[in-house]
Amino acid sequence: MRRLRLALILIGSAIMLSTLLLPALASATPVSEKKAEARQIRQQVAALDEKLGAVVEQYNHAREQLDTVKRQITKNTKALKVAEYNLEVARKNLDARVVALYKERPVEMLDVVFSAGSFEEVTSQLDLMERLGEHDSDLVDAVTSYRQEIKEKRKGLVEDRKEATTLVAEVADKKSDIEGRLAERRDMLQGVEAEVRQLERAEEEAARRAAEAAQAAATATGNSGTTQRPIIPGSGGPGHPEVCAIAARYLGVPYRYGGASPSTGFDCSGFVMYVYAQIGMSLPHYSGSQQQMGTPVSMSALAPGDLVFRGNPAYHVGIYVGGGSVIHSPHTGAVVSYQSVSSWTSAVRL
Numbered sequence: 328m329r330r331l332r333l334a335l336i337l338i339g340s341a342i343m344l345s346t347l348l349l350p351a352l353a354s355a356t357p358v359s360e361k362k363a364e365a366r367q368i369r370q371q372v373a374a375l376d377e378k379l380g381a382v383v384e385q386y387n388h389a390r391e392q393l394d395t396v397k398r399q400i401t402k403n404t405k406a407l408k409v410a411e412y413n414l415e416v417a418r419k420n421l422d423a424r425v426v427a428l429y430k431e432r433p434v435e436m437l438d439v440v441f442s443a444g445s446f447e448e449v450t451s452q453l454d455l456m457e458r459l460g461e462h463d464s465d466l467v468d469a470v471t472s473y474r475q476e477i478k479e480k481r482k483g484l485v486e487d488r489k490e491a492t493t494l495v496a497e498v499a500d501k502k503s504d505i506e507g508r509l510a511e512r513r514d515m516l517q518g519v520e521a522e523v524r525q526l527e528r529a530e531e532e533a534a535r536r537a538a539e540a541a542q543a544a545a546t547a548t549g550n551s552g553t554t555q556r557p558i559i560p561g562s563g564g565p566g567h568p569e570v571c572a573i574a575a576r577y578l579g580v581p582y583r584y585g586g587a588s589p590s591t592g593f594d595c596s597g598f599v600m601y602v603y604a605q606i607g608m609s610l611p612h613y614s615g616s617q618q619q620m621g622t623p624v625s626m627s628a629l630a631p632g633d634l635v636f637r638g639n640p641a642y643h644v645g646i647y648v649g650g651g652s653v654i655h656s657p658h659t660g661a662v663v664s665y666q667s668v669s670s671w672t673s674a675v676r677l
Contacts, residue, residue, distance in 0.1 A: 361523045368516040375509040382505055386498045396491040400484055407480045414473040566676045567606060568631035571648040574602045580663045582656050587612060593656040595644050598663060599634060602646065608677065615640035621675035626668075635671040647674065 583592025587601050596614040603610050610617055617634055618641040624633055631649040645655030645666070652665045 361519060361526060365516060365519045365523055368512055368519060372509065372512045372516060375505060375512060379502070379505045379509060382498065382502045386495075386502050389494045389498045393491040393495050396487045400487055403480050403484050403487075407477060407484075410473050410476045410480065413469070414477065417469045417473060566630050566632040567603070567608075568649075570602050570606060570646060571631045571654070573605050574598075574646050574648065574654045574663075577602075577663050578654070578665075580656070582659055582661050582663075584659065586656075593663060595656050598656040599644050599646060603677070614642060614644035617641070617644055618673070618675060621677040624674045624676045626671070626674055629668065629674055630676065633674045633676050635668060635674045637670070637672055639673060641673075645671065 577589050577593070577598070580589050580598075581592045582594060584594055585597070586592035586594050587597030589601070593601065596610075596612050596617060599614075599617060600610045600612050610620065614636060618636050618639070621634070624630075626635075629635070629647045631647060633647040635645050635647050635653055637643040643655070645653040647668060648654050648665070651668050653668050653671060654663065654665055656663045657666070
C-alpha cells in the first residue's frame with residue numbers, strides 16, 4: 328500500500344508538472360504562434376525572392392542594353408573620327424581650289440572670299456558658290472555635310488550615354504531596395520526560427536520530465552507485485568509500458584527516410600517497429616498497417632506503450648509514454664524526441 332501511495336503521489340506530481348510547465352510556455356510565447364509568424368515571414372521572403380528574380384532579369388537586360396550602347400558609342404566614335412578626317416580633307420580641297428581661282432581669275436572676283444570674317448561665312452554665301460562652279464559647290468556641300476554629321480554624332484553619343492546610365496542606375500536602385508528588404512526579412516526569419524527552436528526545446532524538456540515521472544510511477548507500481556494498472560473497458564489489455572524505457576534509449580537519433588536502425592537513423596514507423604521488436608513483437612514498417620493492429624483506444628484513455636497516430640490512414644506514428652507526452656522520430660532534419668500528445672488524433676493498444 329505504501330508503494331501504491333508513492334506511485335499515486337508520483338503520478339500526481341507528473342501531472343502537476345506538465346500542467347504547470349506546458350501552459351506557462353503556451354501563455355508566454357506559444358510555439359504555434361511563433362511558427363505562424365515564421366510561416367508568414369517565409370511567405371514574404373518567397374514573394375521578395377520572386378520579385379528580386381524579376382528585377383535581376385531587368386537589371387541584366389539593362390546591362391545588356393548598356394553594352395549595346397557602349398558598342399554603338401565605340402562605332403560612333405570611329406565614325407566621328409572619319410567625319411573629322413573627311414572634313415579636314417574637304418577643307419584642304421576647298422582651300423586649294425580657292426588658291427587656284429586666285430591665280431586664274433581677277434582679284435576683284437575674290438573680294439567676297441577675303442572679306443569674310445570666318446570660314447562659316449564663306450560657306451554660307453550663295454554668290455560665292457555660283458562663282459566656284461558645280462564642282463566647287465560640291466566641295467562646300469561636303470564640308471557642310473561633314474560638319475552636320477559630326478554635330479549629330481556628338482549629340483547621339485551624349486544622349487546614348489545619358490540614357491544607358493539612367494536605365495542601369497534606376498534598375499540598380501530597385502534591385503538594391505529589394506535586396507535590402509529581403510535581407511531584413513531573412514534576418515527576422517532567422518530570429519523567429521531561433522525562438523521556435525528554443526520554445527520547442529523547452530516544450531520537449533517539459534514533456535521529457537513528465538514522461539520520466541510517469542515512467543517512475545509505473546515502475547513503482549509494477550514493483551509492488553500487488554497492484555496492476557486497471558484495464559480500460561474495450562481497451563484490449565494493459566498494453567506494453569515497458570517499451571517506453573526502451574524507446575528513451577534512442578533519444579537524439581536522427582530521422583532518416585526508410586530507416587529502422589539507431590546506427591543509420593529512423594523514420595517514424597521504423598522507430599516504432601525497432602522498439603517493439605526488442606520485446607519480441609514484430610510490426611510492419613508502415614504506419615498505416617500499424618494503425619490496423621491491436622485495439623483502438625480513446626485519446627482520453629491512453630496508457631504508456633500505446634501507439635498514437637496522425638491521419639487515417641495514418642501518415643505518422645509515435646509511442647505514448649505517459650504524462651501527456653509522445654516519443655517519435657519526427658521528420659527530416661530532426662531527431663527522436665518527445666512531443667505533446669495534443670496534436671495526435673488516434674491510438675491503438677497492442
